Structure formats: structure tokens, C-alpha cells
Amino acid sequence: MAKIVAAMAMTHSPGLAGWFESAPAEEQQMALDAFSDMRAHLREREVDVIILIGNDHLLNWPLNNTPNYTVGIDDEHVGPADWYDSWLQQEEKFSVPGHSALARFIVNESARLGVAMSSKRDMQFDDSVTVPTLHLNPDGEYRTIPINLNCTVPPVPDQVESYQFGITLRKILENYPGDERIALVGTGGLSHEPGGPRYFFIDEEFDRQYLALLENGDHAQILREITMERMEEAGSGGTGELIAWFIVMATTKGVANVLGYAPSYSWRSGTGFVIWPEIAASTGSGQAQSSMEKSDSM
């Protein structure tokens, strides 16, 4: 039985690699401090494997075929893809070990549990994997399994489906015949609208409301208030990346610790970082499961 021992989420905006220095010094320091806290948490929890959950950004799948969940199943992951080298200011590729056995198990076990997940060899990587890898796993210390999401091609999974997927992912990991210690890291968000008419827009009010709800720790309330419709209002095609955070949150219990936040107009994204200190007991359901079953509106 693999065990989730750490749960975190972070913004993955390309500015955090490609034009980091363009932001005010206090924003840079906030991000650096948060990355330091996250790396320390990975060490403290004695993590073996990081599962990175983030937006595919139309990189591995074209518009006529966009699976909601795709697992990178190789034993080594190299990135970024060439097109992104200069955009992310990377002169050299990163290389991190994968975990093919566990990744392939996730794909096959998800099918047995009724969830369609695609798999990919030679997965390509942009900011959603490169940014967290550079900052959390720069030396390839942790084996990595990327799970890419469809966050941007309608229809996309909403907050409730994502939360339920998180519960399923935990079951899958618990069914794995190994003793790996897993960190789930959701990447993406907060408010931004990449490529849309409001490319420069950040909805600071939304971001602070969402982070306050995370700090309050009532999952059912978060699922009621942070809908996909609300996320789209706060930045179409970008803020919805927070479904990755919902997936991770489903495996946790109670409050999240907000490590830092800035409405970064330089990085063109609400920029935030959180750690959930407590992982939910393996009861087979998420904290908000019972209230979700009571409400058809979610």
C-alpha cells in the first residue's frame, strides 16, 4: 500500500522560471520562501515519489482529443520540450526519474475503479511540470509521476468531479502493492486568463477568498463556493487549473497553510502556495463526500 504523506499546491506560471526577475523583490522573495518551505516539507515527510498534477495545456494532446487525465508512464522524464526552452529560460533540460510500475498501475487500476485515464510515453513538458520540478526537485531526488489534466478545452472536469477523482486517486495508491511514500502536488492557478482577452487580469478578490476558504478547511463549503463558473469568471481557461488543487485537497483533512500569495502582474497570475498538513485517514471517502451526496446542486 503506497501512502500519501504530503499534499501541496502551487502556481506554475512560466514567469516563475522565464522572467522571474521582472517581479518586485518582495514577490520574488515570497515565492522563494514558499519553495523552500515546500522542499523542507518533502524532506520532513520522507517522500519517495512526487505525483505532479497540472494542466496539459494542449501540449500532449490536440484539440480533437483531450482526455481529462493522462499519466506519464516512463522511467525517466526529460523537459522542457524544445519549444519552451527559451520561454522558460532553460539552457539545459531537467531529467528526473519516473516510476513506471506505479504510473502504469494508476492507469490500469483507475479503469477498474471506473475512471478513464490515458497514458503517455515520451510525455512532453511545459511550465506545469517544469516550474515545480525546477523549484521542488532540482536534483531529481524524488521519482516523479506527472498526471496531466484537461483544464482548458470544454467540457472540463468541474470542482466536484475533480474532488471525487482525488478520492479515487487515493484509493488507487492504497491498492498499490508497494510502500512508496507519496507527495501529491497540484500545480496551476490562481486567477489568470492565459491568452484570453483579459490576459493581464488578476482577480485578487477571488484569490483571497479561495485561500481564506482553504485556511478555514471546510471542504464542502469550498466545493459549494468555488465552482467552475466562478473560476471562469476569475479568468477563463486559467483559473480552472485549480481543479488540480481540488484533487489534492480531496486526500487531506482540514485546513491548509497558505505559505504565500501575491497578485503578480509581472508573472501574469495570482501566485500562491499551500501545504495541507494533515492527510485524510484512509476511510475510502473524502472529508466532503457525505455532504456531496446530499446535494444535487454540486
Add this chain to the structure above:
Amino acid sequence: MGNVNRVDKTLKLNEMIYYVRKDAKLRDRWQSDLKSLCDEFGLTRTEYDALESRNPAILMDIGVHQYLVPHIMRLFYGTSGMTNSHPAMQAYLKAFPEESERALKGTSWQHIVNDDG
């Protein structure tokens, strides 16, 4: 869903950008002979004209996915140093002046609206 709902998931231009990003030879051809590349992917005149406009608003109006539009701008204007002053971002300032001004008013980037927007 908001603006992303405007995408035409069957548009050949969307398909073309997907592949151009991933293939250095196609990216070279983008620079050297864009018209023949567009012909090879079967783009319509409307799609080609939208590309040549280098206008994000026009590209989204014909159904290009919003996330691919900055990639088109980067293919035209370069990929490095994508701060708000980059020519690719200036294209957005020009295409969406009101949205951009509202977003950047009172921020440290307000000057780019006044200078170029």
C-alpha cells in the same frame, strides 16, 4: 465556461499550431514560408488572413483556442523574455485596450498601457 468556449475544436489552424510547436522543421518553415505551410495544413483564406493579422482578437473570433494564440504571437515575435513589454504582449494590449487598461491600472505595469496600448 467563459472565453475558452469560443474555440472551434475542428479548426485546422488549431491543429497546425499544435504540430508546429512540437516540430523544429515546421517552425523553420513558419519563418521561411508561412503560406506554403498553411496550404499544406489546408487552412482557408480566412484562417491565413487571421494569422497574418497578428491580431489576437481576430484569431479568437475565428475559433483559435485562446491558449494557442500566445504561441502564435511567440512564433511571430520570439519566445524569450515574455514580460509584459514583449512584442507578443504588446499585440494583446493593442487588440484588447480596454480589458488591458482595466487590469493594469494602478499596478507597476500601468506605464505600458500609456506608452503602447
